[in-house]
Amino acid sequence: MAGKELVIVEDLHKVYRMGEMEVHVLRGITLKIDEGEFVAVMGPSGAGKSTFMNIVGCLDYPTRGHYILYRQKVSTLNTNQLAEIRNKKIGFVFQSFNLLPRLTAVENVELPLIYAGVPRKERRSRALKMLWAMGLKGREYYTPSRLSGGEQQRVAIARAIVNQPILILADEPTGNLDSVSAREVMVIFQRLNDQGITIVLVTHESDIAQYARRKLIFRDGKVVEDTGAVALQPLLKGGTA
């Protein structure tokens, strides 16, 4: 688990206001993820996994605490800078694929490159290469509705990695897939991890979590178990129950 620190969160809190009610979703999370790790985030629903992922993915701000991504203090950045981080450093993979239904597979993969300002021709060739690497040759110009779930998720992964991110955040990527497609997707993640991309993955299924080398278990907004915590002992301040 050697390598640079990629994600550092310290005493991360998130409170949602719902009218009069305050919902404390994250209650002080402190952890560190190094470059090249493959982390599975587990726990019951409502434990704060998705909120944690949103903050790590720069889609949301923490209410309190610090988040440092790649030596950059995210909590101080504005929305445009966050958008740029999402574009260049992070790739998202969702349970429901989240492909744009009107666009073809290759156009979906091109999306991040459009916002990165990559010229049209280069965009197309890079997107095609990604699709081919995902084993989708011949499906480049299909719209998502004509692709199987596994194929759609592979398009989504191609989109996530097309801009060469350092971190992939996958929120239950196999939740909508049959076991064969799920295995295919996990093999791809493993391969990407072997190439050095850091992967954080939320899952309910322990056999999916087996692919990861480290497990974080969330409960009630706290990390209650961290299999990689040994190395990070000094950072934990009462995280374990």
Added chain:
Amino acid sequence: MRISLEVFAVALKTLSQHKLRSALTMLGVTIGVGSVIVMIGMGQGAGALVRTTIQGLGSNMLLVFSGSTTAGGARTGTGANLTITVEDAKAIARECPSVTMTSYGKRDFSQVVYGNQNWYTTISGVTPEYQLIRNWPLATGTFFTQRDMERGNTVCVLGYKVYMNLFGPERDPVGEEVIIHRVPFRIIGVMGRRGALPGGQDQDDQIFIPFTTAEWKLLGSALVGYASIIFASAISEDAMTEAEQQIRDLLRQRHHLPKDVPDDFTIMNLKDVAEMQAATGKILIKLLGGIASVSLIVGGIGIMNIMLVSVSERTREIGIRMAVGAKRSDVLVQFLIESVVLSCIGGLIGVALGIGSSQLVSLLGHFPMLLSPLVSLIAFGFAVLVGVVFGLYPANKASKLNPIEALRYE
């Protein structure tokens, strides 16, 4: 995202996914732009019509009729009893400083025969100055001269319509003879084409003969020396009101009218008449123009409405785009461009429609439309502006969406 051609292409593609919806949304802008163009075309056409009519009437012409007027300006006694004379006309030319020259005339209606052709038309006995005052060029031949007047020569100049009806377009009538009231007249010219007066009378449907000839040969001798109309030319357009006053004073004096007796003649300032008509037309056109601009605004509201629908329909798309790195400004631009493209296309169709229906109006309604490219450009510019203004709110709404909520949106 830079605003490139590509953004427009993407917007076009998105809009083409809802063709009917986009078409209906554009309709408001299309109608707005189209009607603005037609209205302005009509307005400018009306203005030009008034100008050409005034010019066509002659240089700064005033008309004097027999008979009195009522306060409203409507002429009553339509020359039933003639009160103005040839001497009056000559006196006006001589004594009114603001009048350069005068002519006078009488008219009758008669059958005109040429060979086996005949035509019922107006016979106008006028003086040679008439052609100068009316500023009316000839299509062919010459107008009659002072000499023809003095001698009472049986010569005539045909109005264009009379010429067309008796001879047709191919034949040169100069030198031919026509029979008017059993009197043969030699044709010496044909007047150029003038068209109808604002009142509807066709100026091309008459024959001009020397005034004296009319008196002696055609109209009987009972009213010799009287004229039914005097044409007076003022020295300038600005001097017309002055000229009118001088003529009135002179004629009242010549007719020995006491102060409390109303005029026994009517002076008609055709410029005033034409301007009054134009003013009425302008009010109407302003009203219609107002309605047209309202429809442009309504069109804009239609765009805003449909863009709001589009934003909420595509909430998830917005979330996805933000997740992969779209900045708020990227989303804003995307939606703004869509509404601008909508209004641009609507505006272009509106311009085409406006020009097309203008042509139709001028063709079917015989109304001169004046279309300038500038007007089309401005109308189109307004359409684009409408797209920007009314697209801003939905686009801003889209860009302010929270990416997490947008991604969760079903």
